[in-house]
Amino acid sequence: MWYLCVFYHRLLDYRKAEVESLAELFRVFGDDDGDNKESSSLEWRLPQHHHPDSPFHFVNLPSEDAARSIANRSILVKGIYELWGEGSSYEGLEESIRCYPDERKLPYLDSGSTFKITVDCFGKVISFQEQNDRIKGLSYIPFKGRANLRNPDHNFWLMETDDYGTNNGLPPVVQRRIFFGREVGGADRKLLPTYQLKSRTYLGPTAMDAEIAFLMANQALATPGKLVYDPFVGTGSILIAAAHFGAMTMGADIDIRVVRDGRGPDCNVWSNFKQYGLPMPVALLRADNNLPPWRPGLKEIFDAIICDPPYGVRAGGRKSGGRKLLKGTVDPYTVPDDKRTDHIPSTAAYSLVECVHDLLDLAARMIVMGGRLVFFYPVLREDDHVEDHHYPEHPCFKLIATSEQILSSRYSRVLLTMVKIGPYTEEIAEAAQLKHIEFRENHLKWLEDGNLHSAVFSPADPQMAAAGDSSLSREPKPKYRGKYV
C-alpha cells in the first residue's frame, strides 16, 4: 500500500537511505535470508510537479505495522500517513476525501475514540485563526469521537504547501498541494536534545553530532544482539547511538589518553555511556588500525563497523612509526630493555588513501556476510562537475547508499553504506598485504597525494578566479543544500 512519507527538511540526501535501511532492518519484505537482498528496494513516488528534494514522498510498504516500525525508529521521518485525500485546492481535497472508501475511514471516526487534527504547512506560515478555519472546513468528515489534544487515539494531519517560486536560493521544491491523512508513526526527535553534544561530559574536537550518529547507527542496522565496532572510537560518540538502539559496542583508538584516561574518573568514554544509562562498550582498546592486533583466523565477528576515519581535515590520522623511520633515514629505534615498560612508541601521519585501504581490509575480514560498513568519506566539491565521484571499492562490498553533507563551499563528506556480499578469500588477503607493503615503501608520496587538509584550506587556484566568468557559466551546483537546509 502507498503511504505518504513526509520528511524533515534537512539532510536531504540521508532521508530515503534511512527509510530503505530501516525497511531492511524490520524485514518488511519478509524473511529472505538468501543472497537476493539487493532486489528488496522500496518503491518511491513523488507528488505531481514536486522536486526530488521535496519533503513529500509516497512510499510503497506492505503493511501499516511496517510503516509504523520504520517511522518510529527513524530520525528524519516527520510522519508516515495513510493518505485520505489530496488536491490542489480545498474543493479538490474534499472530493478526494469523499471518494476514499468508508471502510478505511469509519473505524477511525467512531464515537468511542479520541482524535486530534494538526494543521501543518511547508514553505509558508498559517496563523492560528486560519488553522482553526481550515479545521472547521473539514466538517464534511463525520468525526464522531471526542477531540483530545494531549493523547489522542488517532492523529490526523492537514498539510499544505505552496508554490512559492525560488526562495532563499532554494529551487521551487513543491507545488501547491494539500494532503489530509492519518498518522501511522513518526520520528522521536526528543532523542536529539537528550543526546546533544553540548550536554555530553566528555567531548573531543571531532565528536560526531548526535543526529548524524543516529543516522549512521540506522544505516548500520544496529539492534539488540549485534556487535558494532568503531576502529576510530575517540570519545565514543558514534557507538553511543548504536548502544542506544541496543547493539553491543566495541571501540579502538591509537590515542591511549582518549580511551583509557579521558579527563578523569568521571569524564571519559565510559562515563559518556553511563550518562545516558546505556550498557558499557564490550571493549575499548588501544590499537593501530595499520597493524591490527586480531588473532589469525579471527573473522566475521562484527555485524557492522561504523566510523568517521581521520582524513586529516580537522584531525589527522596517526599510525605506528616515526617520521624519519618511514622516510628510511633512520633504522628502527631499538628500545633499550630497561626503558621498554614505559616507552611511548612514536606515530606518524596516516594518509587518507592508506587509512581507507586498511579500513576496507579490516571490514572485509571482520564483518559477517550481509553485515554493513558505514563510514564518512571526504569529497572535494570542485570535482563534482565530474558527475560521479570515485568512491572506494572492494570486491567483498557493494555500495548501497551515498549521502552527501555539504560542509563548506570547498568540500563535503559523504556517508557511504556498504554491504558485505563476498567472503574474504586468501587472494584478497594477499593482495591487501602487498598493498600494505607498497604503502610502507611509498609513505611520503602517498601522504602528499592524500593531503586533504591543504586541498581544503589552501586558497582557490588564482587562475580559476581570473577566469571567473567562464567558470560561472558552468552548470551551477546545488549549493543550497549545505547553506540553507
Add this chain to the structure above:
Amino acid sequence: MRLLTHNMLSSNIKGVANGFPLRIEVEKVVEKKVELNADFLRNIFPKIEWKAFAEAARTLGYAELPEDADSSFLGSDDFLDKFHHALLELHLEEGALICPETGRRFPVNKGIPNMLLHEDEG
C-alpha cells in the same frame, strides 16, 4: 578488559608465528553485572576459541567452564549463564597480556589493553 576481547587479540609483533593466546598476568579482577542477551551469546559462540577462553577464565579465578564445548550446549540455560559470566562479566582491570613467543608485555590499565607496538616490533 573482558575475556571476549582477550579471545580476539594476539601478539602481532613482526616475526611472531603464534601470538595467540596471550598469557594473562593478573593484578586486579573485577566483576560487573551485565544483562544476558541469549541471541548475542549464540551469535558469538562459534567465533570463540574455546580452549583459550576456558583457560583464560581459570586464570581469572573462574573454573566453572567445561573443558570443551560445542553448539549443542547452547540449549542449556545453565551453560549460557556460565558462558555469559565468563565472557562479559569478568574484567581484567589491571594486569598485562604476555606474548606467548617473545614474552613481550602488553599492559592492561584501567581495563584498557594497550596493543600498540614499539618501533622495532612492527
